[in-house]
Amino acid sequence: MKLYSFSPTPNNRKVEAFIRHFGLPVEIYSMGFREQENRTEGYRRMNPMGKAPLLVNGDFCLWESNAILCYLATLHPETGMLPNDPRGRADCDRWLYWQAFHLINTVIAVRARSKTAEKDVELNIGVLNGQLEDREFVLGDLSIVDFAIAPYLIGRHGQAIDYEPYPNVRAWLDRCNQLDGIVATVFRPKGK
Structure with a gap:
């Protein structure tokens, strides 16, 4: 492959x-x-x-x-990264769709300093923060959902978002930033 x-x-x-x-x-x-x-x-x-x-x-x-x-x-x-029961798979799919339709638009709105950015962040980062209450990762255990969402909020794409009001998201991002695959894909300009 x-x-x-x-x-x-x-x-x-x-x-x-x-x-x-x-x-x-x-x-x-x-x-x-x-x-x-x-x-x-x-x-x-x-x-x-x-x-x-x-x-x-x-x-x-x-x-x-x-x-x-x-x-x-x-x-x-x-890898154990994809739930194999119908309910778990549906929950996984929900968060993948959420990332593709809602989170991406929130990040775009924030970077463009759109009038809707603040409301988009409150809604979408707030929803993610609620999901992460008492959970280490979005579905509870590490899954493809964490790999799908984290890159949008790590690095330059998510730097403009104030995570102070979202402690669960901050803690989750800290955990994601320790994953070997995330660490290995940090963008480094050539020669650095």
Whole structure:
């Protein structure tokens, strides 16, 4: 398997972090967006969206980061990162959808200094804070959900959010920042 990635972005980082955390047998290829590798005809055949990440497994090409996380967790049940009961899986899916639709828009609103940013943070970071009450991780135990959400709130993407009113989120981020896969995917400019 091969992952085409562009590490600094949260969608790429979440997949790379998961792969690295568990030492999964996936080759990680760092794409050159300056060279516009994602716009080549060959790449667009694999991913018509022309974005990263993209996972290639034989003749199967999978794009969309949360779909890739689910696929890898399904291929590697030994990681224990994907609930196998219907209720647990539905809860997992709920948080993956929440990240893809609500959290991403909150982060965008904060970075753009949108008029709705404060309300978006209060709602969405507040919801996450409530979920983390008496829990180490979003679903209780570490799961793909933590790998999906954390990269949006770690680093430059989440720096503009004041986490002071959200102690459960702060504590969770501290735990996520200690995960081997998260640590391994911290963006470092070349030569640093």
